Amino acid sequence: MPHKWGQVLLRDGNMIAKILRTADVSATDHVVEIGCGDGSLSLPLAETAAHLDIIEIDPDMVARLTARLDPKLPVSIHQGDILERQFHDVSATPFRIIANLPYYITTKIIKAMIENRHRISDAIVMVQDEFAQKLTAVPRTKHYVSLTLYTSFYFDVKRCFKVPKQCFQPIPKVDSAIIRLMPRLAPFSVDEDQFFTLIRAGFATRRKRLVNCLMHDSFWAQFDWNNAPMFLKSPNCRAEELDLNGFYELYRYAIPSD
Numbered sequence: 001m002p003h004k005w006g007q008v009l010l011r012d013g014n015m016i017a018k019i020l021r022t023a024d025v026s027a028t029d030h031v032v033e034i035g036c037g038d039g040s041l042s043l044p045l046a047e048t049a050a051h052l053d054i055i056e057i058d059p060d061m062v063a064r065l066t067a068r069l070d071p072k073l074p075v076s077i078h079q080g081d082i083l084e085r086q087f088h089d090v091s092a093t094p095f096r097i098i099a100n101l102p103y104y105i106t107t108k109i110i111k112a113m114i115e116n117r118h119r120i121s122d123a124i125v126m127v128q129d130e131f132a133q134k135l136t137a138v139p140r141t142k143h144y145v146s147l148t149l150y151t152s153f154y155f156d157v158k159r160c161f162k163v164p165k166q167c168f169q170p171i172p173k174v175d176s177a178i179i180r181l182m183p184r185l186a187p188f189s190v191d192e193d194q195f196f197t198l199i200r201a202g203f204a205t206r207r208k209r210l211v212n213c214l215m216h217d218s219f220w221a222q223f224d225w226n227n228a229p230m231f232l233k234s235p236n237c238r239a240e241e242l243d244l245n246g247f248y249e250l251y252r253y254a255i256p257s258d
Helices: 013-023 042-048 059-068 103-115 129-135 146-154 192-202 210-215 244-254
Strands: 030-034 051-056 075-079 095-100 120-128 155-163 176-183
Touching: 013 042, 013 095, 013 120, 013 155, 013 176, 030 042, 042 051, 051 059, 059 075, 103 120, 103 129, 103 146, 120 129, 129 146, 129 155, 129 176, 146 155, 146 192, 146 244, 192 210, 192 244
Parallel strands: 030 051, 030 095, 051 075, 095 120
Antiparallel strands: 120 176, 155 176
């Protein structure tokens, strides 16, 4: 890898153009880019958006991009860690996110986006293809995990297209994909900590029956699952069988609304 943060740089001009067409940035959009790389997205975004905020951890990348940018363009570069900055440098609301996310912290960045979802209009981001499959998975498939449900509670997620690994330099071991996340209203009112504890407990041991997983969780074991909804008693009922509504039914059984 050419840099200590293990960046891989998107080099394919046709793919860059496809990402920009998908994002369809207008002259009224305030855009946030997480990681500028060599500026392959930054430069055209800077020429189109009303304002571009770039959050980049690598001071060398910041220096190189600054040297290439026209100082008259509406761009603000913030050198630092997105996980520490948490979009605090971005003054505008709402803003759009367009970025090639660092693979090793993608989940943490998604969580940061969830925490800031009320400020975000949408996000067009590149992630590992397997990660994209997890976020867009449906029940009873191998990529369907607790993160699928966690993300879909807050965002509508669409997988736009695949980005072959040959489009990058150096070439990584895996393909990537472009996904779009659109904030949405929560589908129901719950104590979110308890609700997602329930989901994580259900997926803790994928091959076990859901009721057995819940009985071994320190919080959910206290509830009487003997009279739970009928679907829970099926010998084949596992967490991967249930969508958000199914877990909500379990949650409401254990913690009835007032």
